[in-house]
Amino acid sequence: MARKASLSGFPEWLPNERLVELHVLDSLRRSFELHGFSNIETRAVETVGQLLRKGEIDKEVYGLSRLQNDDGEAAGTDPHALALHFDLTVPFARYVVENAGHLAFPFRRYQIQKVWRGERPQDGRFREFTQADIDVVGDGALPFRYDVELALVIADALSALPIGDFTVRVNNRKLAEGFYLGLGIEDTAGVLRNIDKLEKIGPERVAEALVNEIGTTEEQARAALALASIRTADTSFVEQVRALGVEHELLETGLTELAEVIDVATRRAPGQVVADLSIARGLDYYTGTVYETVLVGHEKLGSICSGGRYESLASKGNRVFPGVGLSIGVSRLVSRMLSDGGLKASRDVPSAVLVALNDDDSWYPAQDVAAALRARGIAVEVAARAEKFGKQIRYADRRGIPYVWFTSAEGTHEVKDIRSGEQVVADPHAWTPPAEDQHPGISAS
């Protein structure tokens, strides 16, 4: 964890840290809009019935109630009770159904909001955190091509962030399920759940669990592990899967789909997207493509961006709205970048200039100087008291404000770059700091 919070799992950043987070949010917004995604915001609460519609009962959902009930009864399992959303995909599905008449399909949207999960907090795991989602939802059908496009959008968005190298790992549920069915395994979800732990507990213990808990034969377990061990940066995984000699119609569909994603990605986002047949994903509403993203060198942090294809998350009568989407864990990403990545804003405040005061009467003319600078988009604050210049300069220094503005009694102006000590004559209506000093910059220390 980057910093101790007063309430565990509810991170609060210092101004400098928040600047880093804002930089990330601004960058994501720019990337998503460059790809034509519209923004929406949904309410923080949904009905319990909505949230648990897909049987996510094990999600630790925060309920919402007044401190004092009219009748003093607990909300319990009343589906009309309110609760905080635990992700943005489920509320989005509800939003699409409710507003279907006003939306043009396929509808591409991004959504950046807080979500809440009643989990035990740990490094990189919070109870209140920000997610940045992109999804495309179709009316009735959604071309598979969007599964390919979203991988590229997310690779583009993550590339624009100062987070180092990352790998988007892609798999396909149809591929895995078809393979297991072809092996004669019925509890495909159980196998997936255990395969998901492969990286954490190793192949031997996964094999044990498959035999003992899921009831597969040793042979089936070995085959499932062989499939999960396949990881390629190109479409050669297809031959590797075929070499295992399992046949099933669903498997063929999955192979074709995954191959298309990887084929395009190797050309448009080389080295950033790989086929990884061990990726399973916990959420059970995914039906095809699934994505997970890890930071190179921070694999233990877990996925910082996950998602997939869902065929029937939203439906209205006999209309269904299939979708595909990805969610970036902004809080997880930012907290790790602050603690281990050494990411820091160049100053703690937006101000680029501090206007110093000669005496208390010079506060008014100082405001004129500040207004002239602000008119050109330069962030300025005026000193509050006519302290010794040393003190006023130190005020700027402590906050990282790069420039201090002096006005003499005769009305001549000078501006000092307190990093270099260089001080030059300047005109409040013309002087502009270098572009890199206009706004706080974000860099790794």
Add this chain to the structure above:
RNA sequence: GUGGGUAUAGCUCAGUUGGCAGAGCGUCUGGUUGUGGUCCAGAAGGUCGCGGGUUCAAGCCCCGUUACUCACCCCA
């Protein structure tokens, strides 16, 4: 929800076999007649998480409790 670890100054942490509460960093003041950082001198700052017990004496030992933290679970 289950199990382990930790809790002392604003921050990071020392504190011996139980014997007067400590350091570094940070903050503030001064080193004078208005230009910071370095350097020197000085100062402020603590219910030792909380409650109880043992003891002449508890930051230290015992019991309870709360919070934080790590692992499991699950996930961004």
